[in-house]
Amino acid sequence: MSPILAILVVAFFLYCVTTSASDPDPIQDFCIPNPKFGSIKTAHNGSLPCKNSSEATTDDFVFSGIKGAGNFSDTGLAAISVNPAIFPGINTLGMSFVRADLKVGGYNPPHFHPRATEIAYVVQGSVYAGFVDSTNQVFARVIEQGEVIVFPRGLLHFLMNVGDMPTTIFGSFNSQNPGLQKIPTAIFGSGIHKELLEKAFGLSPKQIEAMRRRFNPKRVK
Structure with a gap:
């Protein structure tokens, strides 16, 4: 194999690996799932036929469900996960998001998202937040209001309210189905x-x- 051909083969392989490592790029402006063909929750790999673009409305691209906190669990966490199943406008756009509220002392236990990197913005309060890399090194500190932390894809991470007031966090994912x-x-x-x-x-x-x-x-049992 010639050196030039070898370089092209390697470049093509790297391209395939990087392009398959996240949600596929959309091939149209948007895709509002057509409810006539079922629910996106049960669709194969999140794929459903789209509505005709002329049938889409502004309401398809606006979501009002994170104005307030969700229901709190016994860990003091209330999380509202927003994906195309409840917000059709983000379907095929390769993103989703979450609103998380923590009571004083509340926490989100160690977890990871196998299909997405997360960026978390502290809207109010302060949290001890961080992640652990594949060498078991922890990267963590107290994140204050107005600060942002990133959790790399697939790495274990955590959050705990260490302030004296409730905390609100907005998280964004580079996948419409990050997994948890x-x-x-x-x-x-x-x-x-x-x-x-x-x-x-x-x-x-x-x-x-x-x-x-x-x-x-x-x-x-």
């Missing part, structure tokens, strides 16, 4: 064999059962 796996639930609530968990974490059978009841009581 919370580490405690994935480990103790998924049904992994308890003997493996005992060995991996040095916990007793009783402690494993307690963790299972906490993170997925339906799986505990």
Whole structure:
């Protein structure tokens, strides 16, 4: 193989890898899913036929559902995730977002998004936030109102309100379906064999059962 051809092959391979590493680029101005063909929640890979552009309205591109906080969980977190299933205007645009509110002392446990990088903007309050890289180095500090932090794609990250007032955070993702796996639930609530968990974490059978009841009581017999 000639050097020039080898360079072209490598360049083509790198191009394919980088272009397949995120949502595909749209091939039209926008695509408002046509409800006649089903729900985007059940569509294959998020793909549904689009409405005719003449049928789209301004309301398709405006979302009012993050004016207030959502319902709070027992961790003091209220999160409203916005994706094309509830906001048709962002379908095929390769993005989604979330509003997260934290009570004083509230937290978002370690989790990751397998398909997206996240940028989080602190609207009000202050949070201890950070991520852990693949060498187990932690990058974390207190983020104040008006500051932004980025969580690289696929890396474990976390948030905790360390101030004396409620915190509001706006997060944006470079995928319309970033995915979410919370580490405690994935480990103790998924049904992994308890003997493996005992060995991996040095916990007793009783402690494993307690963790299972906490993170997925339906799986505990």
